[in-house]
């Protein structure tokens with residue numbers, strides 16, 4: 001058996017080589033694999049009798065092509081085998097893996113040239129050179145020797161040893177290359193030739209994708225930027241390095257799954273329904289927290305169930321929550337004018353910990369229950385809003401006063417459910433309390449032996465001040481002091497030592513006892529001798545001569561005036577009035593009103609018009625409100641041989657000045673002159689004992705404005721017109737008497753249990769000015785702007801015609817159930833708007849005739865306004881013919897809409913009164929009324945019911961309040977003032 005035959009047999013033997021069990025790593029890319037070829041490889045063998053291509057099977061019996069040579073019996077062997085042209089691709093470094101068997105020379109008998117190695121060569125070219133083969137062009141890579149060679153014995157055992165050798169070639173630069181195997185006399189079989197290069201394969205690390213990367217031949221690593229997988233984003237730029245061995249090294253940076261996606265395997269996948277992920281990061285999606293849900297995939301948060309909310313700052317992981325229930329078990333502990341309120345936490349905190357409490361203070365009056373927010377002076381400790389504890393102290397309340405406190409619980413989601421206001425209320429009445437300290441003391445005059453002082457009443461008298469205690473002593477002689485009592489707020493201390501320092505303290509006393517003392521007030525009396533310097537002497541001389549002149553003038557005036565008064569006193573009381581012009585001609589036979597100010601001694605007027613009552617005939621029951629001069633109480637009056645009646649008692653608070661007393665009683669002097677079912681009736685006055693009181697009939701339902709607000713939309717139009725008729729009738733009586741009210745407003749009308757309205761509040765002190773027009777000014781220039789006619793505001797022309805204007809406003813107040821005229825517009829804006837011709841719009845569903853009457857009352861020219869007599873007669877007609885009230889100035893047909901150009905102006909688009917005014921201002925009145933023949937804005941007020949029909953007045957449903965305070969904006973847009 002020759003060597004060749006020996007080798008040919010080799011594939012029927014078991015090949016032993018560890019290499020055969022190696023699976024090629026995935027980072028090796030084959031350029032050539034002889035085993036993969038089923039047909040002839042077509043390699044060039046030179047000389048042709050050298051290397052021989054033969055077919056065989058591998059260990060798996062897969063057919064393969066192999067080459068073998070075994071010319072060991074001949075000398076000088078130089079057999080070449082060249083592969084086909086192998087394209088390099090991008091590889092720079094190439095690996096050649098050879099598998100071969102080699103016969104042990106010693107095992108071959110009588111060999112001549114036996115070798116146990118062969119040579120491996122390569123040649124780089126830019127292109128395939130076909131069959132062209134030249135040995136000398138090739139470069140040697142290495143001499144390949146077998147680790148294991150086989151012997152005859154192995155053949156006998158049918159075991160052949162397969163060698164695997166790998167050689168590196170590179171760097172390669174040309175497009176391709178050839179390999180060549182040079183045999184120089186060995187017995188060798190090339191079982192397989194594999195040529196490959198290494199790469200770093202595509203991989204995903206830290207959610208970043210790294211592409212297939214071929215390393216360079218040099219030793220340096222290749223830096224590769226990764227790109228984030230879908231639905232993820234870079235946190236740190238992801239990077240890795242590809243080594244020359246095709247291994248990924250040193251991963252840096254990473255990508256994070258987007259919100260709504262979680263890391264699953266090497267991808268970011270959407271959260272399933274019912275789960276959410278609110279932050280990016282490689283954490284899992286979380287289950288929706290309680291009271292929340294999501295039906296979508298990839299949710300970033302879960303929506304709250306109905307009636308559950310999430311505050312802005314709530315994390316997505318927090319359960320949805322709801323506003324708390326009301327606080328429970330409110331307890332109040334009253335201490336004089338303070339109250340400590342304590343309550344329990346709400347039963348349901350809504351699932352939150354951030355519960356706070358707000359305390360709203362309302363001052364309330366009995367009778368028709370009416371409350372208004374407490375004014376500024378009330379103190380809350382620690383505060384009124386945002387309380388975290390369940391207690392608050394409310395101080396500086398008024399004594400003997402009803403308060404309601406609303407304790408509201410809120411949490412972080414209360415604002416999202418504003419309609420659910422959860423509060424507990426407690427009503428208290430404060431006790432009697434001593435007055436607060438006198439804080440302001442003024443030194444009026446000092447002399448050698450005396451000092452005159454005056455002071456202000458304490459800020460909180462907490463009742464009627466009976467007197468003041470003035471305690472004074474020489475400085476540093478505190479044990480020897482003097483005490484004086486003063487009914488008024490001034491005192492003169494006599495009998496003092498000259499040029500001495502004194503200290504003084506004052507405290508007020510009420511029925512509740514003494515208040516706390518003022519701080520110590522220091523003063524000095526003048527020195528014994530008072531020298532006048534020469535430069536002052538001239539000034540003093542001038543002062544003395546001026547004083548003498550003034551005294552002389554006063555004496556002369558006194559004589560003149562007293563003569564005149566003697567003359568006037570001899571006349572009838574009605575003739576005692578000083579002439580005052582209010583634009584009214586007094587008809588003979590009709591009683592006229594006498595201004596108490598025209599009396600030489602106004603207190604004389606009181607006794608002329610008011611009955612003096614004995615204080616013992618009056619029983620005060622409770623305080624029902626606060627008047628300008630003191631408390632208003634309800635009580636009973638029992639006159640001898642008369643039935644006891646309910647009365648209202650106005651008191652004059654202690655510490656009043658003479659002027660205040662006069663002004664207070666002037667109301668009684670005025671009221672006492674009237675006798676009409678729609679004017680509040682004066683029962684009498686108490687002036688001879690303290691406190692000074694005015695006693696009137698009791699009006700069970702209190703002020704009209706509050707009464708209407710309380711009974712919003714509860715009356716029929718006829719009932720409202722009935723009330724208005726009463727007011728008009730009372731005003732007619734007053735104007736017939738020549739009395740100008742000047743403060744006619746719903747708040748100054750009182751309502752009794754039979755819904756009878758009576759005009760009240762004759763309390764403004766009216767100062768007659770020396771003016772031919774005989775207009776009046778209000779005290780301190782205070783004019784109730786919203787109710788007052790423009791001429792009265794502009795130049796104080798108060799007449800019955802200006803009262804008619806105010807009546808128009810009252811009419812509007814009544815028909816809108818106590819709405820505030822002109823809503824929140826400022827006084828200045830009201831004056832401006834009215835002056836420019838704008839008027840209040842009709843209250844919602846207001847009968848057209850009544851709105852017409854309002855517009856008539858608001859005529860600019862006061863001569864065009866109706867007289868009260870006419871108003872009474874119009875209202876009487878309406879009452880007799882109620883169907884005339886069915887035509888309403890409805891929302892759709894009110895002039896306001898007509899006055900705004902529908903084509904250019906969407907009235908609902910006004911968000912503020914300002915917007916409305918700006919827009920309305922630009923529209924000329926006559927343009928707005930195109931289609932209705934009005935020649936001027938003034939004549940619009942004369943619109944008849946017919947005209948209203950022409951412009952689309954329709955019959956609508958029941959009377960309603962114009963707006964609620966919360967819908968002011970909407971009301972503005974629907975009911976903005978109307979130009980006339």
Ligand code: ACK
Pocket residue numbers: 365366367368370624625626627632647648680696697698699700701702703704706750
């Ligand atoms: O709206 P009211 O309850 O009614 O609150 C005020 C308060 O006194 C201050 O003016 C009430 N008031 C005034 N006069 C009377 C009266 N004659 N009858 C009943 N309440 C009166 C008024």
